[in-house]
Amino acid sequence: MGAHSARHLRRILRLHLVRSDLRDVADAAELALTELVANVVRQVPGRRCRVCFQLRPGGVRVEVADDCPELPVPAAADALDEGGRGLVIVAAVADRWGVTPYPDGPGKTVWFECLSRAVPPAPRP
Structure with missing residues (x-):
């Protein structure tokens, strides 16, 4: 995965x-995805990962999985640091997020969910 992949x-x-009428979560989901991909580019040897989008009624779940055994931890970055805020940003823009380690080997899935606040259209009579 290269820097342009995000x-x-x-x-x-x-x-x-947009095609699933979830336009209102697009900005937040794109930002969170960018941060997770940037973490892979910076932290995962070989930069290999799997990305999955799960569209659900009322939201989206995005998963980024890799085989690196190190679990990501939100950093307390100094105001002048150039990096270290990725998971803080994900936590700020997503409704939920987390890390699920693989139970049978090295690696993990980092995921987030963005829920729509749009009012669904009323059913037609």
Whole structure:
């Protein structure tokens, strides 16, 4: 995965969200996805991961899985630090997020969920 991969994944995610009437979560979901992909680029040897979008009624769940045994931890970055805020940003823009370690080997899935606040259209009589 290269640094440009986040742009392509954001575009794909936005297309799915817009087509599923989840446009109101697109900005938050794109930002959180960008942060998780940036973490892979910076922290995961070989930069290999799997990305999954799960569109659900009223929201989206995004998962980024890799085989790196190190679990991400939100950092308390200094105001002048150039990095270290990725998971803090994810926590700020997503409704829920977490890390699920693989039970049978090294690796984990970092995930987040963004829930829609849009009012669903009323059913037609």
